[in-house]
Structures are given as structure tokens and as C-alpha cells.
Amino acid sequence: VMVWLRRCTHYLFIVVVAVNSTLLTINAGDYIFYTDWAWTSYVVFSISQTLMLTVGATYYLTFTGVPGTATYYGLIMTVYTWVAKGAWFALGYPYDFIVTPVWLPSAMLLDLVYWATKKNKHSLILFGGVLVGMSLPLFNMVNLITVADPLETAFKYPRPTLPPYMVPIEPQVGKFYNSPVALGAGAGAVLATTFAALGCKLNTWTYRWMAA
DSSP: OHHHHHHHHHHHHHHHHHHHHHHHHTTTTGGGTOGGGHHHHHHHHHHHHHHHHHHHHHHHHHHHOOTTHHHHHHHHHHHHHHHHHHHHHHTTOOGGGSOSOTHHHHHHHHHHHHHHTTSOHHHIIIIIHHHHHHHHHHHHHHHHHHSOOHHHHHHHSOOSOOOGGGSOSSTTTTOOTTOHHHHHHHHHHHHHHHHHHHHHHHHHHHHHHHHO
16 A cells, blocks of 8 residues: 555656646746846746756656656656647747757756766766756757747737836846856756755655655
8 A cells, every 4th residue: 555655646746846847847938028138037947947857857766766767757848848838839829939858968967877876866966966957058048049030039929018027127137147058057057956955855755754
């Protein structure tokens, strides 16, 4: 019975985290609309994707103990997003905002670290977290490059209103220095390490809760 309960809890966690990952990433292309705040939004979205991928993939990876599971989790996120974006496309939104599987290479790095360090969790947290945090903003820029022209898209799909916090005060205000990739990678490397630790800890908490 305990094994059955534990497995159900595990699958529930995976679904909840994967769905929330998708919800966070589903709007990851929207920075194209905010031309004056593009880089700021890009950094924020890159970090949010980094953290959701890290915590979910680490949890899944350490639960199964099988290198390759993190990449499988990244695939789940990708497919979820394709399906959800397809629904948005039916509502008139551009589909090419997020069709590039930007999470897969970063998830592969997580698997590689886990395999190369012979399933050492501390190495996974430190090295895996840093690699995911540093790599995803770079892959996300590839995603940005492959979508349609930002200005053309913005004019084709106009947003009549902006939430107050996104209304530009003056041009360039929204830019974080000159390198959103570097800023996203720096912040992501630090934050993803803590989220990788959280992903590992979720396993411990799940097992202890089920064993009580």
C-alpha cells in the first residue's frame, strides 16, 4: 500500500510541477510585445523557465535515480507547451512564439552531471544547477532569434492595453545593461542551484511524509 501511495504522490508532484512549468513558460514569448521593456522581460522569463525546469527535472531525476529522466521531464514541458500554444494559436495568437524546445539541452546537461558524478546529489545540485542556469538564457536567445520579426509581430497582434507595471516610462528604461543573456545566466546560475537543492529535498519530504 505504501509503495502505491508513494508512487501516486510522485506522479501527482510531477503533473503539478510540469503544469506549472508550462503555465510559466507559456507566455515566455510575450516580451516581444513590450518593445521598450523587451530585455527586462526576457531576463525575467528566462529565469522563471530556468527555475521551473531545474526543480521539476531534479525532483524527477533523483526520484527515479536514472540519468536521462531530466531530459524526459524537459520533453514533457515541451509537449505541454506545444499543446497549450496550439490552443492559443486557435484563438489568434502567433504559434511561433515558443516552438523551439529550449529546455531540452539544459535538461541534458543536468542528466550528464548526474551520470558523470555517479549519482552524487551534491554535485548535481552545484554543477547541474549552475549549468542549467547559465545555459538556458543562451538557448532562449536562440528561441528569440528563430521567431518572427518582433516589430512585425507586435503590429500584427496589437495589445490595446498594458498592465501598469509594464508601461514604459521612457525608451530603454527596461533594459538591463547590454546583455540580457549574461544577466539571466548570472542570476539563473545562483538561483537554479537553490532550486536543484529544493528538487532533491522534495524527494526527502515526500518519502518522510509517506512513511509517517
